[in-house]
Amino acid sequence: MKKDAFSIVGQSLPKIDAWAKVVGDTKFADDLLMSRMAHGKLLRSPHPHALIKRIDATRARALPGVYAVITGQDLPRVKFGILPVSQDEEALCVDKVRMVGDPVAAVAAVDDETAERATHLIDVEYEPLRPLMSIEDSLAHPEVRIHEYGDRPNVHKVVALQFGDVDSAFARADLVREDVFFFEGNTHLPMEQHSAVAQWGPDGKLTLWSSTQTPHYVHRLLSKILDVPPAHIRVVAAPVGGGFGGKLDPFAHEIAACRLSQVCGRPVKITLTREEVFYVHRGRHPVLMWIKTGFTRDGAITGMHFRSWLDGGAYGSYGVASTFYTGALQTVTYKIPVYKFEGARVFTNKPPCGPKRGHGTPQPRFAMECQIDKAAEQLGLDPADMRRRNLAEPYVRTANHLTVTTIGLGECIDRVVEASGWRQKRGSLPPGKGIGIACSAYLTGAGTAIYWNDMPHSGVVVRADRSGLVAVLSGATDIGQGSDSVLAYLVAEVLGIEPKDIRVHPADTDLTPVDLGSYSSRVTLMAGNAAIQAAERLRARLFEAVARKLETTPDRLTAAERRVFVADDPERGVDFAQAVVLAESMFGVLAFPGSYAPPKRAGKYKGGGVGPSPCYSYSACVVEVDVDRETGKVTPTEVWIAHDVGRAINPLLVEGQVEGSVYMGLGEVLMEEQVFRDGMHKIPSLLEYKSPTTLETPEIHTILVEGADPEGPFGAKEAGQGPLLPVIPAVANAVHDAVGVRIDETPITPEKVVKALESLRQGKSGRLGPERVPVFAFPEPRVVESAFGLPAEGIAARPFSS
Amino acid sequence: MKTRLSLRINGEERDVLADTHKTLLEVLREDLHLTGTKHGCELGECGTCTVLVGGTPVLSCLALPIECQGVEIKTVEGMARGHELHPLQQAFVELGAAQCGYCTPGILLTAEALLEELPMPTRDEIRHALAGNLCRCTGYTKILDAVELAALRMRQGEMPPPASRAEAEGARP
Numbered sequence: 003m004k005k006d007a008f009s010i011v012g013q014s015l016p017k018i019d020a021w022a023k024v025v026g027d028t029k030f031a032d033d034l035l036m037s038r039m040a041h042g043k044l045l046r047s048p049h050p051h052a053l054i055k056r057i058d059a060t061r062a063r064a065l066p067g068v069y070a071v072i073t074g075q076d077l078p079r080v081k082f083g084i085l086p087v088s089q090d091e092e093a094l095c096v097d098k099v100r101m102v103g104d105p106v107a108a109v110a111a112v113d114d115e116t117a118e119r120a121t122h123l124i125d126v127e128y129e130p131l132r133p134l135m136s137i138e139d140s141l142a143h144p145e146v147r148i149h150e151y152g153d154r155p156n157v158h159k160v161v162a163l164q165f166g167d168v169d170s171a172f173a174r175a176d177l178v179r180e181d182v183f184f185f186e187g188n189t190h191l192p193m194e195q196h197s198a199v200a201q202w203g204p205d206g207k208l209t210l211w212s213s214t215q216t217p218h219y220v221h222r223l224l225s226k227i228l229d230v231p232p233a234h235i236r237v238v239a240a241p242v243g244g245g246f247g248g249k250l251d252p253f254a255h256e257i258a259a260c261r262l263s264q265v266c267g268r269p270v271k272i273t274l275t276r277e278e279v280f281y282v283h284r285g286r287h288p289v290l291m292w293i294k295t296g297f298t299r300d301g302a303i304t305g306m307h308f309r310s311w312l313d314g315g316a317y318g319s320y321g322v323a324s325t326f327y328t329g330a331l332q333t334v335t336y337k338i339p340v341y342k343f344e345g346a347r348v349f350t351n352k353p354p355c356g357p358k359r360g361h362g363t364p365q366p367r368f369a370m371e372c373q374i375d376k377a378a379e380q381l382g383l384d385p386a387d388m389r390r391r392n393l394a395e396p397y398v399r400t401a402n403h404l405t406v407t408t409i410g411l412g413e414c415i416d417r418v419v420e421a422s423g424w425r426q427k428r429g430s431l432p433p434g435k436g437i438g439i440a441c442s443a444y445l446t447g448a449g450t451a452i453y454w455n456d457m458p459h460s461g462v463v464v465r466a467d468r469s470g471l472v473a474v475l476s477g478a479t480d481i482g483q484g485s486d487s488v489l490a491y492l493v494a495e496v497l498g499i500e501p502k503d504i505r506v507h508p509a510d511t512d513l514t515p516v517d518l519g520s521y522s523s524r525v526t527l528m529a530g531n532a533a534i535q536a537a538e539r540l541r542a543r544l545f546e547a548v549a550r551k552l553e554t555t556p557d558r559l560t561a562a563e564r565r566v567f568v569a570d571d572p573e574r575g576v577d578f579a580q581a582v583v584l585a586e587s588m589f590g591v592l593a594f595p596g597s598y599a600p601p602k603r604a605g606k607y608k609g610g611g612v613g614p615s616p617c618y619s620y621s622a623c624v625v626e627v628d629v630d631r632e633t634g635k636v637t638p639t640e641v642w643i644a645h646d647v648g649r650a651i652n653p654l655l656v657e658g659q660v661e662g663s664v665y666m667g668l669g670e671v672l673m674e675e676q677v678f679r680d681g682m683h684k685i686p687s688l689l690e691y692k693s694p695t696t697l698e699t700p701e702i703h704t705i706l707v708e709g710a711d712p713e714g715p716f717g718a719k720e721a722g723q724g725p726l727l728p729v730i731p732a733v734a735n736a737v738h739d740a741v742g743v744r745i746d747e748t749p750i751t752p753e754k755v756v757k758a759l760e761s762l763r764q765g766k767s768g769r770l771g772p773e774r775v776p777v778f779a780f781p782e783p784r785v786v787e788s789a790f791g792l793p794a795e796g797i798a799a800r801p802f803s804s
Numbered sequence: 805m806k807t808r809l810s811l812r813i814n815g816e817e818r819d820v821l822a823d824t825h826k827t828l829l830e831v832l833r834e835d836l837h838l839t840g841t842k843h844g845c846e847l848g849e850c851g852t853c854t855v856l857v858g859g860t861p862v863l864s865c866l867a868l869p870i871e872c873q874g875v876e877i878k879t880v881e882g883m884a885r886g887h888e889l890h891p892l893q894q895a896f897v898e899l900g901a902a903q904c905g906y907c908t909p910g911i912l913l914t915a916e917a918l919l920e921e922l923p924m925p926t927r928d929e930i931r932h933a934l935a936g937n938l939c940r941c942t943g944y945t946k947i948l949d950a951v952e953l954a955a956l957r958m959r960q961g962e963m964p965p966p967a968s969r970a971e972a973e974g975a976r977p
Contacts, residue, residue, distance in 0.1 A: 016897045023905030024893040024912065026840020026880035033839035115825075193844045193852055193906040193940055243842070243906030244940050276845040482904025482941050654900040658946055662903065665943030688849040688938060696931040696944045 009562060010495040011716050014654035017487040018501055019241070019480070031197035031213040031240040032273045039199070040069050040110040042262050042272035043117035044255060045124050046281065047099035047106055050133035050351035050681030051148070054097055054126065057107060061123040067116035069266035071124065073107045077261060078229045084219060084251045084356075086453055088158070088318025090149055093227060093257035099128070100148055100316035101351050102681050103281030108258035110270045133351040133681050137290065137313050140348045141776055148316065148349040158314050158347040159325045162780045163609060165401040166340030166788030171305025175296025177380060181373045182292050184747035184772045185365035187313065188674035189285035190358050191693055194243020196282065197273035200259035204267070209236045212256050215245045215479050216519030219452060221511045223252040228260060239509035242520075245481035246666070247357040250521050251284050251319055280686035284356030285676055287324055287347075288313040289365040292775050297377050301388035305340040308332060308366060311776055312347040312355070319356035321347045323612050327362025330613030332370055333400035334443045335411060335620070336392040339790045341401040344780040352678055357521060359666060360723050363444065364730055368671075371440035371731030372746065375738065385735065386424055386439050389622075390415045397797070399789040403605030407617040407797060408719075410646025410707040411441055414622035417644040417705045422624040428739070434629050435639075436740025440731035441622045444724030446648075446714065447524030449600045449614030458597035458802055460528035461515025464493055464536035465593040466544075468586055470564075470579030472497060472504045474536075477517030478529040479509045483722050484655045485525040489533045491651055492715055496537035497544075498561030499578050515595065523720030526651065527616055528598045530715030535803070536596030543592060547585035548576055597802035601713075603795070607786045616713035619720045620646040623664070623728035627736040634755030636737055637700075638668055641729070644705040648719035653706060659721040660704045667729030668700075669693045673749050712798040746771025809869050813838070814882025828872055829853045829864035832879060840880040840909050844938065851937035854910035855879050861914045880909035883916065891954040892916055901950035903941035911937045915951045923959055927952065 022028045059071040074096035083089045095104050107124045111117035134140040134148060134156065144155035153160040172178050198212040208230060214220050217239040225232035242249060255272040263270040274282060290311040296304035310328040314321045329343030360367075378385040394400070396409045418439070419425065427437045451459060463475040474493055480486040486506040494501045507513060517529050545556035548566045552559075552574055560569040567575020576584065586592055604610045622644050628637045641664050650656040673692035677684045685691045710717020730748065738744050743758035746769060754770050762768035807824040809831065810817065822835045829846070832838045832855070841864060844852035848866040855864045856878040883890040892912050895901070902908040911934060918925055918933040925933070930951045931944075939947065 014900075017900065017902075019905075020897040020900070020902060021889075023902040023908055024880075024889065024896045025884055026838075026909050028905050029839070030842070030906065032843075033833075035837060035839070115823075191940055192904070193850065193938060194842070194904070195844070242904060244904045246940070276847070482906075484900075484903070654946075658900045658903055658942060661943035661945040662941050663943075666940070687847060688845045689847070693938065693940070695936075695938065696934045696948070699944050702943060702945050 008495060010491045010501065011651050013652065015491065015501060015652055017484045017655065018490050018506065019486060028241050030194055030243050031199060031211055034199045034211055036199065036269040039269045039271055040112065040266055041114045041117050042108055042110045042259055042270045043121050044105040044258060044272065045107040045121040047102060047104040049099055049128050049130050050102050051131040052099050052128040053131060054095060054099065054106060055129055056127040058125040059107060061125065062109060062120040065116065065120045065123055067112040068109060068120045069268060070110045070262050071107060071120065072258065072261050072265060077227065080227060082223050082227050082252065083318045084320055084452065085318060085322055087322055090151065090318045093254045101353055103278065103353060105254040108262055110262040110266050135350055135352065135678060135681065137311050137348045137350065137776055140350050141778065148351060152349065156349050158318060158349055159322050160781060161325055161329065161343065161345045161609060162783035164342040164783035164785045168305040168307050168340050168342045171340045172296040175304040176299045177297045177377060178294065179373055179377055180292065180294045181369065181376065182746065182772045182775060183369040183372065185289045185368055186748050187286050187288035187355060187676040188670050189280060189283055189676045190246035190248030191691065192244030192246060192248055195274045195276055195279050196249060196253060196255060197271065198256040198259045199269055199271045200263040201269040202260060202264040207234045208260055209238065210256060210260060211238045211240050213242050213249055214239050215242060215249045215481055215521060217479060217509050217511055218477060218516050218518055220252050220256060224257065224260065227257050236512040239479040242479060242481040245520060246359045247361065247521065248284055250357055250519065253282060276688060277686045280683050281353050283353035283676065284319050286358040287355040287362065289328060290772055290775060291366060291369040293369050293373055295373060297381065299381060300391065301378065301381055301383045302392050303336055303338050306332060306338050307342040309775070310345040310366065311778065312345065313350055314347040315350055315352045315354040317354035319354045321355065324355065324357065324362040326609050326612035328366050330402065331363050331443055332366055333402050334394055334404055334406055334618050335441055336389065337394055338401055340788050342783060344783065346778060351681060360444065360726050361522065364670065364727050367442050367727045368730045368734065368748065371728065372734050375735040386415055386419050389441050397794040399792045399794060401788040401790040402613065403610060403789040404613050405603045405794045407713055407794065408648065408709050408711040409620055410709050411620035411622060413707045414620055414644035414646055415441065417707065418622045418624045418642045421703060421705060422642040424624055434631060434740055435626065436629065436736045436738065437624060437626045438732045438735030438739055439622065439624050440728040440735060442724060442727030443618045443620050444720060444727060445522055445615035446527045446617045446619055446720040447600060447615055448522035449616065450604055450611040451518055458532065458599050460517045460532040460598045462489065462529060462532040462536045462596040463515055463593055464533065464540050464596065466540055466582045468583050470503065470582060472499065474504055474506045474533060475514045476506065476508055476529055476533065477514040478525045479520040481520045483659060485520065485529065487655065488526050488530060488651050492530050492533045493537045496534055497541055499564050523723045526718055526720065527714050530718065532596035532598040534596065534715050536594045539594035540592060543585045543589050544581045547588045548581050551576065551584050599801040601796040601799040607784060617648065617711045617719050619724040621725045621728050623732040625729065625732040625736045627733060627740055629737055629740040629755060631741060631759060634752035634759065636672055636750055636755060638733060640701055642703045643725055644707050645721060645725050646707040646709065646719065647721045648711040648714045649708050649717035650706050651716065651718050656706055656721045657704045660725040661702050663723065663725035664702045664729050665694060665699050667726040668733065671730040671733045671748050671750055675749055742768055744769040807870060810873055811869060811877060813877045814879060822869065826869065827865050828867040828869045831869045832864060838879050838881055842906050842909060851914065852907050852910045854913050854937065856913050856917055859917060859920060861917045878913065880912055883912060890916065891957045892951065895950040895954040899946050899950040899953060901942065901946040907937060907939045911939065911947060919955055919958060923955060925955060
């Protein structure tokens with residue numbers, strides 16, 4: 003059945019969990035209370051780099067109220083990590099700590115205070131090693147090894163890829179620019195601190211409730227780490243109080259809670275303090291970047307060579323993927339016929355970096371969009387026009403073999419240019435005021451899973467009850483983005499019922515089919531397509547049964563307004579609940595699976611698995627700023643952002659994602675910094691780690707651009723991450739427009755602006771940013787033919803559609 | 805050491821024997837199981853744990869319960885009357901002002917105190933009132949919109965129109 007008009011899709015409905023959230027009913031992990039529950043606490047290293055010589059927990063164990071104390075000796079000696087290629091973490095360190103905050107022991111006690119007191123009674127003898135606190139430091143001291151593995155001493159990963167001949171592309175160019183940029187690290191800062199409750203029953207079965215974005219990966223890894231068959235482990239994702247990528251790894255507190263529960267025979271809860279959340283991190287990598295691009299006179303890009311150095315921190319986490327991502331998506335916004343990428347991730351003795359909203363792509367996007375602004379200035383072109391003229395083509399492949407489907411970027415640019423008054427304002431704003439533009443693209447779901455397999459990335463079961471209720475069982479995790487609601491809307495749309503008639507049961511590894519998790523902006527597309535498939539299978543059965551009852555054929559039926567009826571004779575029909583009874587009478591229990599896996603389109607080269615996605619979202623952003631020449635303070639006064647979302651399943655929720663992304667981008671570009679001193683986080687609190695409040699967040703004008711994509715559920719693309727990306731360079735470009743300085747590193751603090759203005763006054767460049775890159779010889783690149791302009795293949799190929 | 809506390813919470817008298825060092829936040833969550841009040845830092849920095857004490861927004865992570873005796877304490881659980889949502893709650897539902905919902909209780913209560921004091925706040929006044937409540941999801945836009953909508957409805961004394969489908973169908977699910 004094809005529907006041109008939707009009844010649910012496209013409407014700004016409340017989220018299905020909105021009522022629970024406004025009355026305080028939503029149970030986050032730390033809200034779970036169980037009888038006999040013990041409270042756990044981790045003891046963490048005070049040293050950035052040290053050998054553990056001895057741990058003695060005798061005094062802690064003797065403290066009244068302490069139920070259990072464990073160290074690394076109480077866990078199997080097996081290292082783990084979220085990526086199969088970087089198994090380098092221990093839940094409790096045994097021989098060595100690699101950062102301040104590395105856990106070394108864990109306590110379960112009658113209450114938080116006793117657990118905390120007990121951690122102070124654990125005696126740990128350390129032998130401090132030289133801490134390596136920067137990329138330069140780690141490269142300069144290969145004799146001090148943070149890990150024993152990696153592509154080079156202290157170098158986790160080195161990548162070198164070349165798609166076509168960039169040198170001749172530069173030779174053909176009218177302008178070749180080389181620029182260096184630095185993007186400071188920052189953290190997710192979810193309002194909810196991570197929390198987990200574990201209950202290891204006397205039957206040997208383990209249940210973990212956790213604020214996690216990836217219950218499936220936690221499930222798999224718990225089995226490995228605890229050496230328990232996965233069939234005996236159940237992981238339930240509690241509603242997550244903000245994720246942004248910060249709750250995507252398996253964490254020490256989750257593992258420790260499980261083992262403590264086993265040892266003391268009670269449920270054990272561990273909730274991190276805010277300070278611990280800063281050390282757990284896995285946030286934005288600090289990245290130093292060198293970018294060389296050739297431009298023709300009219301602003302077309304002839305080729306690009308991009309280098310990135312990532313400060314990875316102490317562990318692998320998602321770092322290999324992050325490294326590839328710093329070089330993956332440059333090619334999907336504008337035509338770039340040939341492209342070369344070299345990247346390296348370096349270990350340092352700081353909390354590990356990982357995936358934060360936009361995973362590895364905001365940094366290169368900042369570099370690239372600022373460089374385009376500089377090139378436009380040099381070529382005498384309008385920055386918006388220059389971008390508009392060089393848009394990538396839809397339905398072709400990029401130089402690095404990514405298949406692009408729909409591209410709404412042109413309309414995005416037109417709409418923000420129009421709405422912001424760009425043409426009137428550019429160059430004619432009063433002194434100190436400026437306007438800047440930037441564009442971006444992002445994945446709608448990673449095209450490959452974290453571990454290689456042929457199974458679905460998302461599974462959904464839709465079950466119709468004879469009461470008329472429809473239950474949706476999905477492994478997807480709602481982290482506030484509204485994924486449970488989106489599944490309800492999609493199923494309601496297919497079945498012609500209301501979201502209220504549906505209950506979504508999410509993220510319970512015992513009950514729900516696997517969904518890989520809430521990352522890479524994958525849930526609406528992947529779980530959504532699976533939900534539609536399951537609902538359509540149910541609908542087919544309902545139609546068969548109703549057709550028999552009405553003595554007609556299924557193809558003449560439609561479902562709407564809680565009825566199943568003959569499309570051209572609406573009087574002839576039955577209520578939805580009656581349709582279920584008819585179908586259950588005919589077929590038995592009505593429960594139908596839906597499965598989704600993305601089209602297999604990874605480039606046939608090592609590293610080709612990072613970057614492919616069923617489709618890409620596009621965004622364009624204009625920011626107006628006010629720069630105080632005396633204090634250097636940058637105030638964004640207004641933001642216009644247009645986002646190509648394919649189709650807005652619920653415009654209200656899409657706007658919410660866009661606004662939240664803009665806000666987070668403003669925080670990253672103007673104030674947020676994850677910075678260290680003597681191995682310690684300099685500002686591990688919500689007061690000192692500056693993030694925008696209502697007073698620093700300007701009015702945000704959101705424009706949704708729609709054009710259904712064949713890959714998405716009813717044409718939808720992502721909205722949760724992409725809109726963050728253009729905000730950062732748009733601010734930097736606006737600052738240049740306002741006062742003529744180029745701040746080539748984030749955050750653009752008042753201090754940096756003042757310094758750059760001073761340099762301008764002295765007749766110098768007015769640029770502030772990194773002056774050089776590390777001495778680092780990349781290996782010979784893997785040379786792959788550029789796929790630029792080749793036709794797209796395998797559009798809307800659905801591996802589990804039959 | 806424990807202290808006996810007589811607290812008036814959401815219109816109910818609650819006697820509780822709690823550890824003397826516990827904050828109001830801890831007593832609410834751990835002893836009274838009113839887990840609607842959340843925490844983001846327990847250092848008075850984020851506004852997440854805001855409750856109303858005598859109608860004034862108070863950071864419950866810094867408040868001692870013994871000092872709150874004899875004064876009405878209101879948590880998010882006390883905002884709705886039965887199933888009738890407070891206009892702020894209703895507006896937050898309709899306008900998508902709660903994403904993850906973790907900061908929502910504190911913001912709702914801070915906004916309620918604002919509207920009590922200032923029934924016709926400008927957007928800027930709402931911004932100032934909520935400046936102590938961090939939200940990482942929404943970019944604040946929908947929150948400001950929702951407070952404006954609720955203020956408008958409360959001034960007009962009107963019941964919120966059935967703007968949402970769920971609402972049109974009666975009680976909340």
